[in-house]
Amino acid sequence: MKIVYLADAPYPHTWRWVQHFARLGHDCEVISFRPAEIEGARVHYVDGVERLGKARYLIHARRVRRLIESLRPDLVHALHLTSYGFLGALSNVHPFLLSVWGTDVLEAPDLTPFHRWLTRYALARADRITATGLHLATETTRYAPRGRPVTVVPYGVDLDRFQPASRLIRDHIVIGAASRLSPEKGLDDLIEAFAIVRRQFGDRVSLRIAGEGPERSKLEAQIARLGLGDALTLAGWLEHGDLPGFLQDLDIFTLPSTWEGFGVSAVEASAMQLPVVGTNIHGIPDAVRDGATGLLVPPSDPPALAAALVRLIEDPTLRTKLGAAGREYVAKQYDWRENALQMQRIYESMVSDPTT
DSSP states (O other), X not given: OEEEEESOTTSHHHHHHHHHHHHTTOEEEEEESSOOOOTTSEEEEOOOOGGGTTHHHHHHHHHHHHHHHHHOOSEEEEESIIIIIHHHHHHTOSSEEEEEOSTHHHHGGGSOHHHHHHHHHHHHTOXXXXXXXXXXXXXXXXXXXXXXXXXXXXXXXXXXXXXXOOOOOOSSEEEEEESOOSGGGOHHXXXXXXXXXXXXXXXXXXXXXXXXXXXXXXXXHHHHHHTOTTTXXXXXXXXXXXXXXXXXTOSEEEEOOSSOSSOXXXXXXXXXXXXXXXESSTTHHHHOOBTTTEEEEOTTOHHHHHHHHHHHHHOHHHHHHHHHHHHHHHHHHOBHHHHHHHHHHHHHHHHHOTTO
C-alpha cells in the first residue's frame, strides 16, 4: 500500500515506524515541517515558519492537501495530535489515522480554549485513533467523539537491539537518564536528588544524562552550584542507535518527568534489565510497575527520588530482581515486532474498509 505520513521527519520514533513499513515493501512518503532523510522513504519538506506556532498548520493546510492528493495514498497517518494531527484534519483526507504520542492531550485542560478546540477538531476528523499507552488512551477519549474507540499501540522496543549483557555487581554505581533537556523532564529534580545521594555515598556514585535541549545552560549552572562537576556528566545528544551502549554502562535508570505521555525510555531501560526509578505521573506507570520493575515516586520531590535511589544502591539483590522482571514485562507488553504487527493490521483494516 501507499502510506503518507504527516510527521516530524528527524524524530527517531517517526523513522522507526516509517522504515519498518518501507522495509515491508510499502510505498512510504513523509510530509514534515523539519527536514531530514529517512531510509526507504521520500521526505517532502514544508518550510513552515516555526515561530508562527499552530498558525503554520492553518497557513499550509491547503498546500499540504494538494500534495497529499497528488501522491494518491491508500492511507494518511499523522503522528502527534496537536501538530501533524491537526494538519491532517485541516487537510480533510481519508482514510486518516491519528496517533496520539505525547503530552498534548494531557496538557489540553490547562491550555487556551483554542488548543482545546484544536484537540477535539483533530480527533473528530480521524477515522481511527491510536495512543501509545493506556493512560494516554483514557485521556484521549475525553476529547474524542462519544463512542469513538482509542486503540493502544505502543512504540515498543526492538528486543534484539536492546539486549542486556551480563551486569556485574560493583561498588561504583552509575545512575543515568536519557531525555530531551526540557523543563517537563524533571532533570533539575534529578540533579537535586543526586546531590543528596552524593552526600551519603561520595565517590561511589555518579550520574550520566544523555540528551540536548533548551535547559542545558540552566542545568550546567545547577551542577556548578551544587559542586557536582566531577560526578555528573551531561553527555549531549545521543543517536538512538547508540542508546543500548549508553544503557549498558548504567546500574539504575531514572525518569523524573513532571509530564510524560508514556515513557518509552523507561521501557528501553527495562529491556536492558535496568531497575527504573520514575515519577508516578501520567503514562509512566504504564511503563514502570511500582515494586515489580522499578520504583515510583511523587513528581517534583527530590528527597523522595533520592530515597528511592538510595534503596537501590544499598540493595543489589533488589536491583537485579527489578531488572529481570522489567525485561520480562517488556517482552510481554512492548515487543516492537508485536506492536508493529498490530499497526499493520490497523492499516490493512482501514484500507479494506475505512469505516472500521
